[in-house]
Amino acid sequence: MKYIISILLIIGVIIAGRFIFFSKNSPETSLEPVSQVQAKDFDREQTVDIESGMTFSDICAQVGIDHAIMLEMAEASSEVYDLAKVRVGRKMKFYFDRETGVFTKLIYPIDTEEELFVTPQEDGSFLAERKDIEYEVVVKKAEGTIDSSLYESAAEQDTDVRAIIDLAEIFAWTIDFGVGIREGDTYKFIFEERYRNGEYVMPGKILAAQFVNDGRLVEGYYFSEGQNEEGVLEDGYYNPAGESLQRIFLKNPVEFRYISSGFTTGPRYIAEFSAYTSSHRAIDYVAGTGTPVRAVGDGTVMSAGWNSGGYGNLIKIRHNETYSTNYAHLSKIYVKAGQHVTQGDVIGAVGSTGYSTGPHLHYEMVQNGTKINPLTIEFPASEGIAEDEMEEFSQAIVKLQEQLNN
Ligand SMILES: [Zn+2]
Numbered sequence: 001m002k003y004i005i006s007i008l009l010i011i012g013v014i015i016a017g018r019f020i021f022f023s024k025n026s027p028e029t030s031l032e033p034v035s036q037v038q039a040k041d042f043d044r045e046q047t048v049d050i051e052s053g054m055t056f057s058d059i060c061a062q063v064g065i066d067h068a069i070m071l072e073m074a075e076a077s078s079e080v081y082d083l084a085k086v087r088v089g090r091k092m093k094f095y096f097d098r099e100t101g102v103f104t105k106l107i108y109p110i111d112t113e114e115e116l117f118v119t120p121q122e123d124g125s126f127l128a129e130r131k132d133i134e135y136e137v138v139v140k141k142a143e144g145t146i147d148s149s150l151y152e153s154a155a156e157q158d159t160d161v162r163a164i165i166d167l168a169e170i171f172a173w174t175i176d177f178g179v180g181i182r183e184g185d186t187y188k189f190i191f192e193e194r195y196r197n198g199e200y201v202m203p204g205k206i207l208a209a210q211f212v213n214d215g216r217l218v219e220g221y222y223f224s225e226g227q228n229e230e231g232v233l234e235d236g237y238y239n240p241a242g243e244s245l246q247r248i249f250l251k252n253p254v255e256f257r258y259i260s261s262g263f264t265t266g267p268r269y270i271a272e273f274s275a276y277t278s279s280h281r282a283i284d285y286v287a288g289t290g291t292p293v294r295a296v297g298d299g300t301v302m303s304a305g306w307n308s309g310g311y312g313n314l315i316k317i318r319h320n321e322t323y324s325t326n327y328a329h330l331s332k333i334y335v336k337a338g339q340h341v342t343q344g345d346v347i348g349a350v351g352s353t354g355y356s357t358g359p360h361l362h363y364e365m366v367q368n369g370t371k372i373n374p375l376t377i378e379f380p381a382s383e384g385i386a387e388d389e390m391e392e393f394s395q396a397i398v399k400l401q402e403q404l405n406n
Pocket residue numbers: 261272280282283284362363
């Protein structure tokens with residue numbers, strides 16, 4: 001009987017979500033490949049799937065490229081991309097003239113935004129360039145009603161979980177996705193989907209989102225103010241008043257069920273360490289084993305690995321001169337010491353390693369060497385939209401609001 005009830009409960013949490021094509025027919029969102037008749041289409045293409053332990057030298061050998069030429073290409077591209085760092089699981093494409101068999105081009109995906117092109121020049125040298133990947137973009141609208149957590153419901157949905165994760169990131173400072181989500185909360189968002197040669201690749205930017213949380217409407221709109229003097233793109237998500245939705249740190253590093261131990265400076269029995277201590281200068285978030293743990297802010301991983309002092313699998317991240325955060329008892333660690341992480345990156349998974357009585361995340365925030373309570377400290381908001389950009393922003397969001405609500 002208990003078993004049946006739990007099945008009913010699981011069925012009960014399935015979300016009612018639906019996805020609607022929004023503006024599939026506008027010219028810039030066409031799914032047709034831009035042009036089939038390009039020079040490369042006349043070349044013979046040879047693709048190498050990069051396997052574990054493979055070097056650039058191995059890859060070149062596999063397609064019959066001479067060792068000396070391989071070295072020249074590696075040298076030429078060292079300025080823009082280090083070919084010693086090619087990643088397992090990616091594909092390197094080589095092109096050869098169909099008639100002469102002469103090598104004409106190498107293409108390698110550096111990340112989701114850029115590709116490396118290496119092409120032989122007339123003087124026998126090689127030109128290496130990074131080029132933006134041009135996706136075909138389809139704009140879609142999605143909406144849903146939540147009967148459980150956003151994370152759990154996303155798993156039930158026929159959609160890319162990455163789009164839902166992006167949605168949660170936009171509101172990470174304004175909605176508490178751990179304990180603040182209510183049955184019946186609703187969301188709508190307009191987002192881009194990226195295709196290449198007609199094939200779906202990944203979700204792109206979210207352009208607009210509305211979330212009704214416990215009867216309260218929160219809105220976020222993407223807006224770019226262009227590049228600043230240093231050439232850095234200034235963009236982000238803003239509420240209709242033009243205030244940034246981003247803060248320095250996320251409210252919580254994990255989607256949790258409840259907090260089992262709050263931050264205390266007084267005496268308390270610490271079950272996880274089987275001892276009385278003077279304080280528990282941390283937050284214990286109870287969550288299932290495997291629940292993603294996120295970096296609460298941009299930073300550098302100072303250490304990631306086993307801690308014999310009781311923390312089990314532990315990650316320490318330094319965010320800036322003032323703040324660092326620690327994540328303990330993890331079942332999995334996905335980052336390495338020295339790695340740079342971006343706010344919201346999944347760095348590990350909840351577990352019960354070390355001195356722990358059950359799956360939870362022991363989370364510490366350190367300010368100038370002192371452990372502080374992350375739940376009570378108020379962090380300043382990131383900059384809002386500049387006054388002279390407000391009119392343009394307001395006009396842009398009126399259109400997006402119409403699209404969300406039509
Ligand atoms: Zn703890």
